[in-house]
Amino acid sequence: MKKALIASVVALFVTGCQTQTVATQPPVDAAMAIQAANMTIPVTRTYKETDSANLQLDLFLPDAKQQPAKLVVWVHGGAWMRGSKDETMQRNGNLVRSLLQKGYAVAAVDYRLSGQAKYPAAIEDVNDSINYLVANQQELNLQADQVIVMGGSAGGHLASVIATANNDKAPFFSSAPQYKIVGAVDFYGPVDLHELKGNSGDVDHDAPDAAEARFLGVSPRQNEALAKEASATTYVDAQTPPFMIFHGTDDGVVPDSQSTLMADTLKQAGVPYSVELVKGARHGDPVFDTDKYVNQVVQFTQQHLK
Incomplete structure (x- = not known):
């Protein structure tokens, strides 16, 4: 009873x-x-109001402590057209709890989906969410001047773009980043939208209504320059922060060639990185939130966000 x-x-x-x-x-x-x-109950804040959506973030805080908590930002996936911060604990609860146990704060952020606004809206929103946390860090007991960004699928794309363009005057930043990205974790995200071609098993990326076409407002086949502008690989240079990348070999949505391409690009620029191709893992596979991979992410965070 x-x-x-x-x-x-x-x-x-x-x-x-x-x-x-x-x-x-x-x-x-x-x-x-x-x-x-x-x-775990987060603090929810509206960080931005737009014509199409009032955007919120969930801030998960570690147990009460005197020292401000260092910040990790999580960006959800969903092909840029669906998904929400509300799925964070369901899909990545082990990761969030593990980071909280080590004293980090985790912010899960919403952004405008492709049905609400086209590129560069989603990238602008993620940047603005972090700027909001920086501006309010004293009230929220955060140390947000240095940040690690993470995400899965479309969220991995957005996190990777934010990370690689952090030190650049990128055309999609409507407001300059007020923070420094010191590390990025990409779970099976697309990193070069122009090279995301053909049929990956579950998705025809050349279709005019493919997810990346909806995100950009035009197919990458029709506007290569725009696709490159919205790709993380475009902004990789010697100042790019360290990356940790995970991808499943049986991913039928985003081929693992996207992650090996990112690894090669980082290597050529002399950027520290690791890439792990998980045999048999599919897109969004729950295996990525198990201890084997979560512990690696926690160690990466402790190494770079001190």
């Missing part, structure tokens, strides 16, 4: 958690049930 009551409380709270505001706190009993279920 007791277990059923706790389960009911958890279910009721989880159903409503997506509509929680910063000022709203869960009932004490619900909070206790959540702690028992090893769940």
Whole structure:
């Protein structure tokens, strides 16, 4: 009976958690049930208002501490056309909890999807979300001048572009970055939209309504210059921060050749990197949130975000 009551409380709270505001706190009993279920409640902030969307971020904070927490930013995937920060704990909960246990704060950010606004909106939004955290770091007890960015799939693309262009006057920055990227982790993200060609097994990238065409507003086959402008490989240079890359060999959405291309580009520029091709792993495979890979990401974070 007791277990059923706790389960009911958890279910009721989880159903409503997506509509929680910063000022709203869960009932004490619900909070206790959540702690028992090893769940984590973020602080939610609106960081930007646009004509098509009011954009929010979820800030997961480590246990209360006197020293400001160093910041990791997570960018969700979804082919630039779907997905949300609300999926972070479901898909990457092990990673988030592991970083929190080491004292890092993790911000999961929303951005305008391709049905709401075309390139460069999503990149602008991720940049603006980090600038918001920098501007409010004292209030939020953060140390956000130096950041590690991470993401999966389309989020891996956005994180990689933000990281490689951080030291450049890139055309898509409507406001200059007020932070320094000191590392990037890319899970199976596309890094060169022009080279994302043909049929990868599950996706025809040459189709006029392919995800990257919707993201750009035009097919990369029709506008090579724009595709290159929106690609992480374009901005790699000697000042690019270290990268950690993971990709599955059975990825039918984004071919693993995208990650080997990124690795080659980083190598040519003399940038520290690691790339791991996971045999048999598919796009968005849950294996990437297991301890084997999460522990590597945590070590990378500790090495570069000191």
